[in-house]
Amino acid sequence: MWLSALAAQNFRCLEKYSIEPHARLNLFVGANAAGKTSLLESIFVLGRARSFRGSSAGELAGPAGQHWGVRGRLQSADDGTPGSAMLMRWQNGQTSVHIDSHEAKRAELVERLPIQVIDPAQHRLLEDGPGYRRRYLDWGVFHVEHRFLKVWRTYERALRQRNQALRQSASDRLLRAWDNDLINSAVQVAELRKAYLERLRPILNHHVGRLLGIERWTVELQQGWRRELGFAEALDAGRDRDRRMRQTVEGPHRAELRIRFGEHSVRNHVSRGQQKMLIAALVLAQAELIRIERGAPPILLIDDLPAELGAEFQSRFVDVLKTYEGQLFITALQIDPGLQALLGGTLFHVEQGQVRSRDD
Numbered sequence: 489m490w491l492s493a494l495a496a497q498n499f500r501c502l503e504k505y506s507i508e509p510h511a512r513l514n515l516f517v518g519a520n521a522a523g524k525t526s527l528l529e530s531i532f533v534l535g536r537a538r539s540f541r542g543s544s545a546g547e548l549a550g551p552a553g554q555h556w557g558v559r560g561r562l563q564s565a566d567d568g569t570p571g572s573a574m575l576m577r578w579q580n581g582q583t584s585v586h587i588d589s590h591e592a593k594r595a596e597l598v599e600r601l602p603i604q605v606i607d608p609a610q611h612r613l614l615e616d617g618p619g620y621r622r623r624y625l626d627w628g629v630f631h632v633e634h635r636f637l638k639v640w641r642t643y644e645r646a647l648r649q650r651n652q653a654l655r656q657s658a659s660d661r662l663l664r665a666w667d668n669d670l671i672n673s674a675v676q677v678a679e680l681r682k683a684y685l686e687r688l689r690p691i692l693n694h695h696v697g698r699l700l701g702i703e704r705w706t707v708e709l710q711q712g713w714r715r716e717l718g719f720a721e722a723l724d725a726g727r728d729r730d731r732r733m734r735q736t737v738e739g740p741h742r743a744e745l746r747i748r749f750g751e752h753s754v755r756n757h758v759s760r761g762q763q764k765m766l767i768a769a770l771v772l773a774q775a776e777l778i779r780i781e782r783g784a785p786p787i788l789l790i791d792d793l794p795a796e797l798g799a800e801f802q803s804r805f806v807d808v809l810k811t812y813e814g815q816l817f818i819t820a821l822q823i824d825p826g827l828q829a830l831l832g833g834t835l836f837h838v839e840q841g842q843v844r845s846r847d848d
């Protein structure tokens with residue numbers, strides 16, 4: 489699938505733009521603060537219904553007032569039909585999603601338009617708390633396992649109710665009533681995540697080898713409760729502690745994806761350049777698994793591709809991207825020899841919030 493048309497208005501510094509992207513490669517070049525990241529962010533918002541910079545919907549509004557909109561046309565790879573019109577809008581303090589003029593749910597948007605980003609802030613995926621890695625993992629599971637969203641929502645609801653019961657010092661009988669829903673959904677969430685990681689692992693190994701040239705690395709899923717216990721037993725064993733802490737301490741909401749290079753945690757043992765390549769490997773492996781299981785790769789956004797990469801890493805990255813089958817949106821301050829190797833799609837210039845293709 490690919491975006492054949494894109495437009496946005498009053499989105500950060502982008503007053504208004506409307507472009508016809510290339511089906512494969514789109515390069516956006518411009519000076520600092522020209523609006524390149526904002527442009528990628530507008531595409532991301534269309535596919536994820538949120539910012540990748542952690543901004544609230546209101547913070548995305550530009551100077552023209554408290555509103556913004558992003559629209560795009562999503563084509564299936566090769567069926568020649570007009571495609572789906574997608575619209576994500578924020579006004580009067582509310583976001584709304586439309587697909588082919590019908591109001592839709594955010595989850596439908598996310599499901600229809602798989603989109604991934606590699607940006608300079610992504611180092612948080614490796615450096616910050618487990619929540620970032622869970623979010624990475626769950627996005628992949630969601631796109632290849634249709635049951636996942638429903639099961640996860642059931643788990644979240646049961647967890648909220650159990651936590652509320654714990655805060656209200658409810659009886660053991662009441663707590664056990666919530667436990668049943670919690671246990672069923674927790675076990676399913678953990679199984680879906682585990683099965684997904686097993687399918688992802690060989691692809692990930694391949695990409696880490698290709699991008700970083702290392703073999704001694706491991707990725708392991710910690711399910712969020714004591715390994716030696718089933719979840720029902722872990723809940724039983726932890727009930728007194730949960731009562732004291734007034735919350736459910738163990739469960740899939742505490743899962744962690746542990747990534748290690750040899751003996752060391754990646755958090756404090758790899759360079760910035762290696763981090764960027766590892767993140768690229770994580771993202772590209774998920775994209776490849778989606779391509780295998782859903783038949784179409786996600787759209788990939790790469791902000792400031794050359795940043796932090798020397799010639800060797802940049803050329804490896806570009807080599808992998810040359811064979812990427814999905815649509816690419818890449819930004820850079822300038823076209824250097826590394827990026828020159830990628831040319832073949834459309835080159836856009838971004839200047840003071842305006843976006844122009846070289847033919848305009």
Ligand SMILES: Nc1ncnc2c1ncn2[C@@H]1O[C@H](COP(=O)(O)OP(=O)(O)OP(=O)(O)O)[C@@H](O)[C@H]1O
Pocket residue numbers: 499500501502518519520521522523524525526527547548549550551821
């Ligand atoms: N809500 C907003 N309304 C208007 N302008 C904004 C808003 N949020 C950010 N900006 C401005 O938009 C400009 C462009 O930012 P952006 O991050 O898109 O630039 P960039 O081209 O990616 O720059 P760099 O190459 O330095 O990363 C910045 O000057 C920023 O201050």
